[in-house]
Amino acid sequence: MTTAQIQAPRFIRLTGAMAPLPVDHIDTDQIIPASYLKTTSREGLAAGLFAGWRGDGADFVLDDPRYAEAPILVAGENFGCGSSREHAPWALLDHGIRAVVSTRFADIFRSNALKNGLLPVVATGGLVDRLMTTAIDDPTAEATVDLEQQILRTPWGEDIAFTVDPFARRCLLDGVDALGYLRARLPAIESFEARHALPWDTRDVAARVSGGLP
């Protein structure tokens, strides 16, 4: 199979309603608890999205029918901290969230999100607060996230610039497959390996401690 057949995630532009989640340091254990990680698939993870916070009532924003379809999540600072589980962006995307706006994202979450076409949009605290208030007052208020222009158009018509890592942006705009890109560098990797010896072979070490070697 050639990499040309691989469908890489795309993100160009998104317009939609915003779900307000005014909590700081939302960790990936909240986004999807560990009990939902006993799977070998990446499908169907919306069932575990914010499982500890979702309930029968409408207390939690995504249980509220007015916000249930919103594709943009507006969250407090340091979103996605903690565990490296890529199940977090998979669960958000499976639910229908395609962009998250926060003042700051944890490094591993941001990397995982971008690889799956979930856009982390970094905004100032003032802007996040105003988006949050707007979304609370009017659940139908829509924002546009434009990755091509790197512009967030607010419901009140203001255009705010944001930046995304240039390589991740190109991957999402052009559908570049990151693994295919890396594999195209295999000649350089092979010549690096020719001068980069390691002192062990993990297979020998495992065999030795298993009694397989003297």
Add this chain to the structure above:
Amino acid sequence: MSAAEPLTLFEKIWRRHEVVAPERDGAPSVLYIDLHLVHEVTSPQAFTELDRRGLRVRRPDRTLATMDHSTPTENGVDLDRLRVIDGAAADQLDRLAESCTQHGVPLLPFGHTNQGIVHVIGPELGLTQPGMTVVCGDSHTSTHGAFGALAFGIGTSEVGHVMATQCLLQKKPRTLEVRVDGQLADGVSAKDVILAVIAHIGVDGGTGHVIEYAGEAIRGLSMEGRMTVCNMSIEAGARAGMVSPDSTTLAYLRGRPAAPRGVDWPAAAEAWRALATDPGAPFDRRVQIDGGDLQPMITWGTHPGTAVPVGGHIPRLTDVPDANRPSFEKALADMGFEAGEEMRGRSVDVVFVGSCTNSRLSDLESAARLLDGRRIASGVRMLVVPGSQQIKAEAERLGLDAIFQAAGAEWRQAGCSMCLAMNGDRLAPGQLAISTSNRNFEGRQGPGGRTLLASPLTAAAAAVAGHIVDPRELG
């Protein structure tokens, strides 16, 4: 590179592993990975992706798999029994075993004498060595930085990238030196140091950075203590934490199964020592903490940046900036605590000694010394979960299991266990645990459970007293 240019440990490792430099079009560096550690939870979708593309694990000789997150720690539960009581967990273990066979990846499976938490067994086998790059689909991969390695957690897409190419596309992080000067007081351990560091720089204070820990207090830590410190770097947002290699590092590695032997040893030792950060090397940021002032620490809130001295109190509302009050009040409500309250004297239900942070032999010894000749308080459940089967065997040789059991604690099989409560070891709703693990996130140790993070010594003292107590009061 001029010979006179002073470099950090991080910079030396980065330069030696950069296969392709950043390109003008914004493409990041191609970074070579020496050791790829794999476990059952974050790898199956990566194996699926390889299969979908018709690819194989390119360097199985630089890859090692084990099972730790989903494995039961209850004595006597084997894979056959697990298939009955937790089919999903057993399927995950079976899937890893099948994938490893298919791709030729060495596996230390559930039940093996060298199975254990992935961040415990890499160092234990001597695979983690100074100057190496180490990754795993697990955020606590930062643990391995204690050896002067560049080690960081990755997501499952990147697990697939490393499987297929042994490389990652990486943007170079910034550097942060955290210097802990002075000598730690008795009763103050590596766990207290890192909880104090996170409280100082903030739960996101290390975002975008690699931390190098330096200073007299860090130099004075054992390798196990340095692993505890580096392990929790991610809890300050830093993907990696490191300590420059020194004689402590070499002494730990010598004689390990994967360590260089014979004539290779002196050459390796000399090369490793040369990796240490040069005097005057530039860091993007520096932070300094006086180690002599540190106290045993404990967290009160729902993220690891909320540690206070065990004898201290929860911040008062007036201590908290307006912007942070909603989150502060939410954390208090989740924990059932009030602003300004003392931590000492609070009753605990469960004590957990274990996890990749504090499950090594010296952690178990520290808890056992305090428990020796004592009983845990009635109504308290205490679980002791060694980090690996090798540690379990060594602890049993030393008689630590007998001390724990005589005190009324449960002595269990190796694994991640109640750190993330994925395997059935979990808190009941409402229970308050003092835990030697790394995360006190809401519900992390079981839905409705509440977690206080502390050292093995402080945890053992709470088990005996039945409430939070400064371990130095028990002598």
